[in-house]
Amino acid sequence: MKALIINCSPVRSGATAEIARIAAEALAERYETRTVCIDDYHFAFCRGCRSCHATAQCVLQDDVTALMAEFAAADVILCVAPSYWADIPGQFKAFIDRCTPWCNTHEPHAAIPRGKRGYAIALRTGPGMHECERIIGSIEHFYGHLEIERSGHLGLTSVEFREMVEARRPEILAFCREI
Numbered sequence: 001m002k003a004l005i006i007n008c009s010p011v012r013s014g015a016t017a018e019i020a021r022i023a024a025e026a027l028a029e030r031y032e033t034r035t036v037c038i039d040d041y042h043f044a045f046c047r048g049c050r051s052c053h054a055t056a057q058c059v060l061q062d063d064v065t066a067l068m069a070e071f072a073a074a075d076v077i078l079c080v081a082p083s084y085w086a087d088i089p090g091q092f093k094a095f096i097d098r099c100t101p102w103c104n105t106h107e108p109h110a111a112i113p114r115g116k117r118g119y120a121i122a123l124r125t126g127p128g129m130h131e132c133e134r135i136i137g138s139i140e141h142f143y144g145h146l147e148i149e150r151s152g153h154l155g156l157t158s159v160e161f162r163e164m165v166e167a168r169r170p171e172i173l174a175f176c177r178e179i
């Protein structure tokens with residue numbers, strides 16, 4: 001079984017990357033794991049042309065297909081996303097917008113193989129859980145339209161820098177045991 005872990009922050013060495021690293025280490029006991037960063041991929045913004053509603057393909061050709069190939073190859077997908085202005089980082093939102101060819105609200109649409117489980121971890125610096133819930137909602141909305149089963153989530157508040165993640169290791173490991 002394969003697990004894909006996505007650092008949805010453009011920061012490769014920050015708190016999000018550290019959470020992704022701890023999760024990957026834990027999941028490696030039971031899964032073949034692969035970790036990627038949203039910033040590994042270069043893609044343009046969705047133009048909103050809706051061509052894909054008729055063709056199930058995007059008029060733009062770039063790294064979106066490479067990242068979707070990672071989704072297709074995985075049995076389990078874990079998105080780890082920080083709050084940027086109370087929502088997912090723009091890079092990750094831009095990717096989701098470009099996944100419209102795979103969105104199940106129009107026919108024809110492209111599809112990744114069924115039976116995948118999707119998990120989400122949200123983190124933020126502030127103390128309240130509402131922002132984490134919003135981020136989890138964005139990720140799970142995306143999973144729903146790709147027909148990835150929404151299988152669990154974790155919100156981590158009061159996290160800003162990489163060094164602050166170690167204290168949260170027990171929560172992360174407990175969450176990973178359920179994956």
Ligand SMILES: Cc1cc2nc3c(=O)[nH]c(=O)nc-3n(C[C@H](O)[C@H](O)[C@H](O)COP(=O)(O)O)c2cc1C
Pocket residue numbers: 009010011013014015016017082083084085086087123124125126127131159160161
């Ligand atoms: C552009 C930007 C916007 C942010 N907006 C929020 C916010 O609205 N609420 C919050 O609690 N934290 C906010 N943060 C803090 C991040 O969620 C937090 O530092 C997180 O650990 C960043 O992880 P990263 O360095 O791996 O990207 C913001 C950080 C950045 C860089």
